[in-house]
Amino acid sequence: MSHHLVELKRLGHVYPDGTAALSEVSLRITHGECVAVIGANGAGKSTLLLHLDGCLVASSGEVRVGDFPLTRATLPQIRRTVGMVFQDPDDQLFMPTVLDDVAFGPLNLGLPPAEAEERSRDALALVGAWHLRDKPPYLLSGGEKKRVAIATVLAMSPDILVLDEPTSGLDPFARRQLMALLKDFRHTRIIASHDLDLVMDLCERTVVLHDGRVAADGETRELFRDDALLAQCRLEKPFSMQGCPVCGVVRRIA
Incomplete structure (x- = not known):
């Protein structure tokens, strides 16, 4: 299904203050993949994600979603395909x-109010937030806001789900609930996260960014076994791959 394809060709981005956030980033993500984007703070993860639905415009290179290059003319179609969950739910x-x-997104797609309400109800139920439906968002906790923000995107029925730090602010129960939801999502998922155990559990493929460039792109478990790569990119192994601080035993990873 070509409409689920995401391709970056030599993508570069320079912010107005002269900061070069991305340089020569090339990736191809196909239908059904669950791909993690990891790196230290400032590596370029959020900047990369913000290019996928046109929140940022590339300084150089190209973004393609499905059969379309991302341009002003194709932006409405691409935003129907790509659902973006921002790092800050506010x-x-x-x-x-x-x-x-x-309901705001479905209504702006032109759906009938009854269908928009049904989608909204289903999306809120999926993230365990239906009971919050009548509350003003500013009264919610950080974790509740995060769940509602995810629901706003799920209600749009995107083919490609892009999430920036989706587990930040979530308690352990809500985190497990989100992981189960993401495992059940059958289309393409692109996840930027410092939660490396989530990456291990969900993503077969991981892209490592370092100083705005792709330092590695490969099978997740193999990358986390590369101590030199992790040290170079200022990353640590997931907790599940670290030795017990008391006995030194490391959990076996299949």
Whole structure:
């Protein structure tokens, strides 16, 4: 399914202050893949994700989603395909109530109000937040806001789900709930995260960014076994691959 394809060709981005955030980034992500984007703070993860639905415009190179290059003319179609969950949920929540926020996208697609409400109800139920439907978003906790922000994207039924730090602010139960949801999502998932155990559990493929460039792109478990790569990119192994601080035993990874 070509509409699930994401391709970056020699992507570069320079911010107005002269900071070169991305340089010569080339990736191809195909239908159904679950791909992690990891790196230290400032490596370029969020900048890369913000190019996928046109929130940022590339300084050089090209972004393609499906059969379309990302341009001003194709942006509406691409934003129907790519669902973006921002790192800060306050960037996505602006309506008087949670239900209004989740229904905003489907209504703006031109769906009938009854269908928009059904989608919103299903999306909130998926993230365990239906009971929050009548609350103003500004009264929610950080973790509740994160779940609602994810619901606003799920209600749009995207073919490609892009998430920036999806587990930040979530308690352990909500984190497990989100992981189960992402495992069940059958389309393409692109996840930037410092939660490396989530990356191990969900993503067969991982892209490592370092100083705005692709330092590695490969099978997740193999990359986490590369001590030199992790040291170079200022990363640590997931907790599940680290030795017990008391006995030194390392959990076996298949």
